Amino acid sequence: MQVTRRQIISRGLAGHCPNCGSHTLFPTGAHFTINEQCANCGLKFNRGEGFFLGPFVINYTVTVIGFIIPVVLLSLHGVFSTPVALVLAGCGAVLIPILLYRRSWSWWLMTYFYFLPQKLPGNVDAEHEGAEE
DSSP: OOOOHHHHHHHHHHTOOTTTOOSOSSOTTOTTOOOSBOTTTOOBSSOSTTTTHHHHHHHHHHHIIIIIHHHHHHHHTTSSOHHHHHHHHHHHHHHHHHHTHHHHHHHHHHHHHHHOGGGSGGGSOHHHHHHHO
C-alpha cells in the first residue's frame, strides 16, 4: 500500500488517520485528547517529546492571522471602537483555539507526513521494515 501526498492531504483535511484513512484520531466524547495510536493501523499520532507544539503553532497562527489581526485593522479603520476590539480579540483568542483543537492536530499530522511520507507504515517497504525498528 502506497500512501500518496494527495491522500495525506485529503485525510488531514477530513480529520482521518493519515496512514489508513480511519476516523480514529480522537476518542469518542473527549474533545481535548488525541489517541496514542490509530486503532485500525497502529500509527502513533504523538511522535514524541515536543510533537504537541505543531498543533499549538497552527492554532496560534490561524488565530492571530485569521482573527486578531483583522480585528485590530478594523479597529484602526474605525469600524470598531478600541474597547470593542479588545473584547473581540480576547474572546477570539480564547474561543478559536478551543474550537480548532481537533483540526489543528489533524492539520499538523497532515503537514508532518506530507513532508515525511516515508514515516507512514503504509509507505515502508517490507524489506526495510525490520531495519527501521
